[in-house]
Amino acid sequence: MIVERLPEHLHEDAVSLWEEAGLTRPWNDPRADLDRALAGPTSTVLAAVEEGRLAGTAMVGHDGHRGWVYYVAVHPSRRGNGLGRELMAAAEGWVAGRGIPKMQLMVRSTNTGTREFYERMGYAVQDTVVLGKFFDPERQARQSG
Numbered sequence: 089m090i091v092e093r094l095p096e097h098l099h100e101d102a103v104s105l106w107e108e109a110g111l112t113r114p115w116n117d118p119r120a121d122l123d124r125a126l127a128g129p130t131s132t133v134l135a136a137v138e139e140g141r142l143a144g145t146a147m148v149g150h151d152g153h154r155g156w157v158y159y160v161a162v163h164p165s166r167r168g169n170g171l172g173r174e175l176m177a178a179a180e181g182w183v184a185g186r187g188i189p190k191m192q193l194m195v196r197s198t199n200t201g202t203r204e205f206y207e208r209m210g211y212a213v214q215d216t217v218v219l220g221k222f223f224d225p226e227r228q229a230r231q232s233g
Contacts, residue, residue, distance in 0.1 A: 089171070091178040094126065094135040094145065101142040102133065102159075109161040115222070121159070125149060130186075133159070134178050136171055144171050148179040155183030155191040176209060194218060 094102055103118045112118045125131040131149025135142055144162040148155065157179045162171045183191050193211065195203045 089143065089174065090137050091134055091174065092137060094122075094133040095137070098135060098137070098142045102135065102145050105142060105145060105161045105163060106159050108164070111159055111161055118159075121147070132182065134175060134182065136162075136166075136175055138166075144175050146175040146179040148182050150183055150186060150188045153188070153190075155179075155186075155188045157183075157191060157193045160193075172205060173209065176206075 099119075099122060102122060103112075106112050106118050122133060125133050125147050128149065130151070131147070134146045134148060136144040142163065143166045145159055146157055147159040148157050150156065157176070160172065160175055160179070162175070180191055191211075192214070193206065195206065
């Protein structure tokens with residue numbers, strides 16, 4: 089298994105995987121998220137590739153103080169074999185390799201299975217509230233609805 093920067097020919101496969109895994113929301117454009125992550129100097133999308141096929145992804149980046157990981161997804165046929173842990177280790181290594189001291193992630197409160205996965209990896213609930221604001225009124229309306 090190779091974990092590398094997401095090759096261009098697998099971009100659509102990544103978006104399909106994110107949709108299948110339930111990671112997308114109507115108010116977020118996953119293709120735009122992917123393009124921004126790959127275009128920026130402080131972010132990327134890591135891919136687990138096996139025999140030329142996409143097995144999993146992790147979008148990772150940092151703001152200079154803390155690292156963030158999003159779109160961690162494993163193909164259904166590969167779940168339960170440690171690939172999620174391998175992707176997280178690669179994401180943590182990417183962030184730590186840039187001198188960033190902390191990794192954070194967000195999990196929807198209803199997603200208890202995923203939360204337990206991250207807690208087993210040493211992640212803990214932080215005493216913070218995440219606030220957000222869309223600049224596009226249409227996106228704001230879709231997110232509120």
